[in-house]
Amino acid sequence: MSTSRRDLLRVGLSGLAVVSLGSTMPAFLSRLAMADQLPTTQMSRDNILVVIQLSGGNDGLNTVIPYAQADYYKARPVIGIKDQKLKLNDQLMLNPSMVAFKELYDQGHLAIVNGCGYPQPSRSHFRSMEIWQTAAPDKQETIGWLGHYIDHALRGSQSMMKAVNIGSELPQALVNVGGPVPSIQTVQDFRFKLDNNSRFDAKMEDQIIRECNAVRNESPALEFLSRQATNAIIETDNIRKVSENYKTEVNYPKGLGEQLRTIAQLINGNFGTRVFYVQTGGYDTHSNQVDGHGQLLGGIGKAIQAFHADLASKGLNDKVTTMCFSEFGRRVQQNSSNGTDHGAAGPMFLVGGKVKGGLHGAYPSLTELDGGDLKYTTDFRRVYATLLDKWLAADSNAVLGGKFENLDLL
Secondary structure, eight states: OOOOHHHHHHHHHSOOOOOOOOTTSOHHHHHHHGGGGSOOOOOOOSOEEEEEEETTOOOGGGTEEOTTOHHHHHHOTTTOOOOOTTBSSSSOEEOTTOHHHHHHHHTTOEEEEEEEEOSSOOOOHHHHHHHHHHTOTTSOOSSOHHHHHHHHHSTTOOOSOSEEEESSSOOGGGOOSSOOOOEESSGGGGSOOOOTTSSOOTTOHHHHHHHHHHHTTSOHHHHHHHHHHHHHHHHHHHHHHHHHHOOOOOOOOSTHHHHHHHHHHHHHHTOOOOEEEEEEOOOOOOSSHHHHHHHHHHHHHHHHHHHHHHHHHTTOGGGEEEEEEESOOBOSSOOTTSSOOBOSOEEEEEEETTOOOEEESOOOOSSSOBTTBOOOSEEHHHHHHHHHHHTSOOOHHHHHTSOOOOOSOO
16 A cells, blocks of 8 residues: 555654664664663753854964964064954954954854863864864763764654754764764755666655555664654655745855855754754964965854844844854964964854853963963863753753853853
């Protein structure tokens, strides 16, 4: 008997009973199916977090600049920024390329969290990024901090797209127990793809549905896979329809802007996604830093400004907060190549309609250094905890494995 899409929806989205899984079941399927046994925390509201990773180690000193301190120019006689057109107060200014960020700041929608880092910092890209993505400086961790959030707070969600990565490489931050997180480049990547040489083709999705349902009762593993596959067919259809009808008058810049436009499309479609993740690189500025770094900072500001203007035009800006971070800052002293080497603490940025704009956290000292590096003044996990507790309605203690004092950011 033919199975309708309505029947499929009922099968695909219904809860599965917890079953005893045999030892022959592949380990990854066991982890997925047994995710229903994880402890539950408070369910999330419909707020959305967008995470932008600035890969390479952004130079915080040339991003939020202590222009009033002579020690800054003493340490950076060539690459120190002197243009003071984007002053934040009588001590700090933004890099002159960050006009878009300054406009967001003046509107009260940009929060700058100074001196973010963690104890005993690593200058290794790999290890420091792992620490930021797992929120575990003291141990080796497999599951990401957002993965823990997905497992703890979104376990009851029916959406196949609780989190989405925009890009080809899934960050460790999204690794979780409950199931795979899709990685896409554009909304068109959600098209259902078939092999033209197989017995299926693009017009035979119903037959795929029938075959999935035919085998679902043969074993717990096949039942689980049938549900996942049929849910994917339904949601890809819906995503394609929404993307085809999406319109915006906002001009997004290329690169990061295009990725954020994809996120805006998905947010507008209301698919139940609570976390989006984007990675953008180029911040490992060991040589000839000034011009290239300025272009990067200007580009990210324009992209984020366009993104939130687009959301605001659709009445969605108050539902989305964007967070930017980098795995470490740079050393205080410029190097012989007119660049900067791997350092430690640096600023984080939050943008959104509900963000409490302004400066947060103490700016690190330029004289009391840790082996030539800035000493952190704000544990980055306090920012994570604030977002979990006050934005995503999750228990940060359960997600992060410890209690971190919230900041007044939202």
